[in-house]
Amino acid sequence: MRTTAPVIMLLLALGGCASQEVRYRYLPPDTPAADNAVNLEKALGLAAQVASAAKSAMPETTGEFAPITPADAPPLTTYDPWAHFNRSMYRFNARFDEAVFLPVANGYRRLPSPIRAGVHNFFGNLAEVDSVVNYTLQGRLGRGLRSLGRFAINSTLGLGGLFDVAEKLNIPRAPTGFGTTLAKWGMHPGPYLVIPFYGPSTLREGIGLAGDYGTSYAVNVANLYRDGQSWGLGVLNAVDQRANVDFRYYASGSPFEYDTIRFLYVRKLLIEDAGLHRKEPPKRVNPDAPAGE
Amino acid sequence: MKQSVVAFALAILFVFPVIAADPAPIQPPPASGPATGLADLAALRATVFGTPPQDIAPLPEKVPLLEMDLALPWARPVPAVFWFDRRLRVWFSAQDKPAPLAIVIAGTGGDGNTAKLSVLRAVLYGAGYHVLTMPSPTFPGFIVSASSTGVAGDLVQDGRDLYAAIQQIIAHLPRKVRVTDIDILGYSLGGANAAMVKSIDAAERKVNIHRALMINPPVSLFASVGRLDKLYAITLGLGDAGVERFYQQLYAALANLYRTSDRVELDEDFLLGAAAAILKTNAEFSAAIALTFRIALINMFFAGDLYSGSGIVVDPRHPPNVGDSLEETFRILRGKPFSEYFSKVFAPYYLRRRPNSTVDELNAESRLEFIGAALRSDPDYYAQTNSDDLILDAAELDWLKRTFGARIQIYDHGGHLGNLGDRQQVADMLDMLGGRWKGSAQ
Numbered sequence: 001m002r003t004t005a006p007v008i009m010l011l012l013a014l015g016g017c018a019s020q021e022v023r024y025r026y027l028p029p030d031t032p033a034a035d036n037a038v039n040l041e042k043a044l045g046l047a048a049q050v051a052s053a054a055k056s057a058m059p060e061t062t063g064e065f066a067p068i069t070p071a072d073a074p075p076l077t078t079y080d081p082w083a084h085f086n087r088s089m090y091r092f093n094a095r096f097d098e099a100v101f102l103p104v105a106n107g108y109r110r111l112p113s114p115i116r117a118g119v120h121n122f123f124g125n126l127a128e129v130d131s132v133v134n135y136t137l138q139g140r141l142g143r144g145l146r147s148l149g150r151f152a153i154n155s156t157l158g159l160g161g162l163f164d165v166a167e168k169l170n171i172p173r174a175p176t177g178f179g180t181t182l183a184k185w186g187m188h189p190g191p192y193l194v195i196p197f198y199g200p201s202t203l204r205e206g207i208g209l210a211g212d213y214g215t216s217y218a219v220n221v222a223n224l225y226r227d228g229q230s231w232g233l234g235v236l237n238a239v240d241q242r243a244n245v246d247f248r249y250y251a252s253g254s255p256f257e258y259d260t261i262r263f264l265y266v267r268k269l270l271i272e273d274a275g276l277h278r279k280e281p282p283k284r285v286n287p288d289a290p291a292g293e
Numbered sequence: 294m295k296q297s298v299v300a301f302a303l304a305i306l307f308v309f310p311v312i313a314a315d316p317a318p319i320q321p322p323p324a325s326g327p328a329t330g331l332a333d334l335a336a337l338r339a340t341v342f343g344t345p346p347q348d349i350a351p352l353p354e355k356v357p358l359l360e361m362d363l364a365l366p367w368a369r370p371v372p373a374v375f376w377f378d379r380r381l382r383v384w385f386s387a388q389d390k391p392a393p394l395a396i397v398i399a400g401t402g403g404d405g406n407t408a409k410l411s412v413l414r415a416v417l418y419g420a421g422y423h424v425l426t427m428p429s430p431t432f433p434g435f436i437v438s439a440s441s442t443g444v445a446g447d448l449v450q451d452g453r454d455l456y457a458a459i460q461q462i463i464a465h466l467p468r469k470v471r472v473t474d475i476d477i478l479g480y481s482l483g484g485a486n487a488a489m490v491k492s493i494d495a496a497e498r499k500v501n502i503h504r505a506l507m508i509n510p511p512v513s514l515f516a517s518v519g520r521l522d523k524l525y526a527i528t529l530g531l532g533d534a535g536v537e538r539f540y541q542q543l544y545a546a547l548a549n550l551y552r553t554s555d556r557v558e559l560d561e562d563f564l565l566g567a568a569a570a571i572l573k574t575n576a577e578f579s580a581a582i583a584l585t586f587r588i589a590l591i592n593m594f595f596a597g598d599l600y601s602g603s604g605i606v607v608d609p610r611h612p613p614n615v616g617d618s619l620e621e622t623f624r625i626l627r628g629k630p631f632s633e634y635f636s637k638v639f640a641p642y643y644l645r646r647r648p649n650s651t652v653d654e655l656n657a658e659s660r661l662e663f664i665g666a667a668l669r670s671d672p673d674y675y676a677q678t679n680s681d682d683l684i685l686d687a688a689e690l691d692w693l694k695r696t697f698g699a700r701i702q703i704y705d706h707g708g709h710l711g712n713l714g715d716r717q718q719v720a721d722m723l724d725m726l727g728g729r730w731k732g733s734a735q
Contacts, residue, residue: 020364021364022363022364023362024467025360025361026360027360028358029355029358030355030356030358030386030411031355032353032356032412032415033351033354036346036349037346040346043345043346043347046565046569067545068548070538070542070544071541073541073544073548076537076540077620083618084616087615088616174557175557175558176557180557250378251406252433253377253428253432253435253592254433255433255592255619256592256619256623258619259619259620268559270548271547272559274548275554275556
C-alpha cells in the first residue's frame with residue numbers, strides 16, 4: 001500500500017491527464033475583503049516602519065558594515081553546470097505539482113482556517129528545534145535563545161505548538177537552517193539544483209535540507225520522527241508548506257520561466273548571504289564567475 | 294494588490310532589457326508627442342503602486358472560483374517549448390441564481406487571473422454578475438492555445454480569436470449556470486479587445502453581447518507601445534553597459550536595504566517595502582513602468598517569431614526543444630524594442646498573409662478608429678480613463694472625448710490604471726454596465 005500510492009501519483013504526473021475538451025477545477029474561493037484588510041494592515045505597518053526608520057536608525061545598523069556598491073553585484077549569468085538535469089527536473093516538478101501536489105494542497109485549503117493555522121504552527125514549532133541548533137552553530141546565541149524560548153512557550157502555553165503564543169508576546173518566528181549555517185561559515189551557494197518534488201535550490205541548500213532533516217531525526221522530539229507516523233507527518237508537512245506558497249508552475253505561460261526563477265532564486269540567496277555577513281566588508285566578486293559559483 | 298507590487302519589484306530587479314539601435318526597414322507609426330509630459334509624479338506613482346488598499350471599493354467576503362482549461366479545435370500545432378500552454382485557461386465565478394455575465398479581458402501580456410482581474414472579479418461578483426476572466430490575446434498561453442495565427446497584436450485578428458474562444462467557453466459553462474445578459478469589459482489593451490469583440494458580435498450575433506466598457510484603453514496600440522519604448526530609451530539609455538549598470542544599482546540598493554533590516558529571509562513583505570524605498574523620482578518610476586511593459590512583450594515577440602518563422606531569434610529550421618537552454622534567446626529578446634516586433638515579425642507576416650494590404654492598413658487595424666463609427670453611434674459602448682494616463686497623448690485623449698461624448702468618464706488622476714478598483718471608478722463602472730449611467734457629472 002505504501003509503495004503503490006506514490007507509484008500511481010508518479011504515473012499520473014508523468015503521463016499528464018487524459019485529454020478532454022474541457023477540464024474543470026473548483027478552487028478554494030477567493031476572499032477579497034479579508035485579503036484587502038490584510039493589505040491595509042501591511043500598508044499601515046509599512047508607513048509606520050518608514051516613519052520610525054526616519055526618526056532613528058536601528059542600533060544594529062549604524063556604521064557597522066561597509067555598504068554594498070554596484071560593483072559588488074554578482075554577474076547577470078548564473079552558475080548552472082547541471083542545467084540539462086535541472087531543466088528536465090523543473091518540467092517533472094511542474095507536472096507533478098499540476099497533477100498531484102497542487103490539487104491535494106487546494107483540497108487542504110478548504111479545511112477551516114483555524115485547523116490549518118494549527119497545523120502550520122505545529123510544524124513551525126517543531127522547526128524551532130533545528131533553528132536552535134543552527135543559530136548556535138552560526139554563533140548567533142541571542143537568536144538561538146529566542147528560538148528556544150519560542151519552542152518552550154509554544155510547546156506548553158501553545159498546547160504542543162498548535163498556537164503561536166510567542167508571536168503574541170512579540171517574539172516573532174525567525175527560522176534558520178543548516179543551509180544558512182553553511183553560508184555563515186563561508187560556503188558559496190554552489191551549482192543551481194532543482195530537487196525532485198521540492199523545487200529550486202542549490203547544492204549548498206540541498207545539503208542544508210539534508211542536514212535539517214538529520215537534525216530533526218537525531219533530536220526526535222516526542223518520537224515523531226520514527227516509525228509509521230513519521231511518513232504521515234512528512235506528507236502533512238509538505239502539504240502545509242505547498243498550501244502556503246502562492247506559486248503556480250507556468251502561470252507565466254513563458255518558456256523563459258526556468259531562467260527567470262533560477263535568476264531570482266540565486267539573487268535572493270546571495271542577498272541573504274550578504275545579510276549574514278553584514279558586519280564584514282562585502283565580498284569582492286569575480287566578474288568571470290557566474291553568480292553562485 | 295500586494296501581488297502586483299511584488300511582481301513589479303521582482304520585475305525591476307530581474308529583467309534587464311537593452312535597446313537595440315539598428316534601424317528597422319518598416320517603421321511603426323510615430324509616437325506623436327511624449328504623453329509622459331502629461332504625467333506627473335503622482336500619476337507615475339499611481340501607475341506603479343495601483344490603488345491603495347484603503348481606497349478600494351467594498352469587496353465581498355467570498356468569491357467562488359472555477360478554473361476551466363479548454364482544448365480549442367482550431368489551435369495550431371504546439372511548439373515543443375510551449376508544451377505547458379496547450380490549453381486555454383480561464384477563470385469563472387458563478388452566482389447561484391440567474392444573473393448577467395461579465396467577461397473581463399486582461400491587459401498586455403496578462404493571464405486570466407492577474408491581480409487587476411481579481412479586483413474586477415471581486416467587485417463585479419459582489420454586484421451580482423457571473424464573472425469570466427480571460428487572458429490577453431498577447432499572453433503566450435492564449436497565443437499558443439487560441440490564436441489562429443500565433444502572431445498577436447492585430448486588434449481585428451485578436452478580436453476574432455477572442456470571439457471564437459468566448460463562444461466555446463460559454464458553451465461549456467457549468468450546466469446549472471443561468472445567464473440573463475452578457476457584457477464585456479477589459480483594462481488597457483484588454484479594453485480595446487473588448488470593444489472589438491462587441492463590434493464583431495454586432496455583425497455575427499453569436500453571443501449577443503449587450504454592453505462593452507473600456508478601462509484606460511489605448512487609442513492606437515502601436516503608438517502607445519512606441520511611447521513606452523521611447524520612455525525606456527530615455528530613462529534607461531542604450532546599450533548593454535546601461536542595462537548592466539541599472540541591474541547593479543538595483544542589486545546594491547536591495548542588498549543594502551536587506552542588510553540594514555533585521556530580517557532573516559528576503560520575503561514578499563520585504564520586497565513590498567523595498568520597492569517603496571528604492572523608487573522615488575520621476576525617472577525611477579518611469580524606468581520601472583517602461584521595464585515592466587517591456588517584460589510583458591518578450592513572450593509575445595518570441596511566440597510570434599516562432600510561429601511566423603521570421604527567424605529573428607528562433608531559427609525556423611531548428612526550433613528549440615524542451616530541455617534546450619533559452620538563455621541566449623532571452624538575452625537577445627530583452628534588448629528588442631517593440632518597434633522591431635512590428636517591423637520584422639508582425640508586418641511581414643500579415644503582409645504575406647494578405648497580399649493586397651499595406652502597412653498603413655495594418656496600422657489602421659490597430660487603432661480604435663477602425664471601429665470608430667460604432668463607438669460614436671452605439672449607446673452601449675462606454676469608456677473610463679484618466680487625464681494623466683501616460684499611454685495617451687493629448688490628441689488621443691481628445692479623440693476619446695469626442696467619440697464617446699457622455700459615455701466616457703475621465704478622472705483627473707490615476708495615471709495608467711492607478712485608480713482601478715477605487716470607489717469612484719467601481720461605482721461608475723457598475724452604473725455603465727448596468728445601464729444606469731447618466732453621463733459624466735464633472
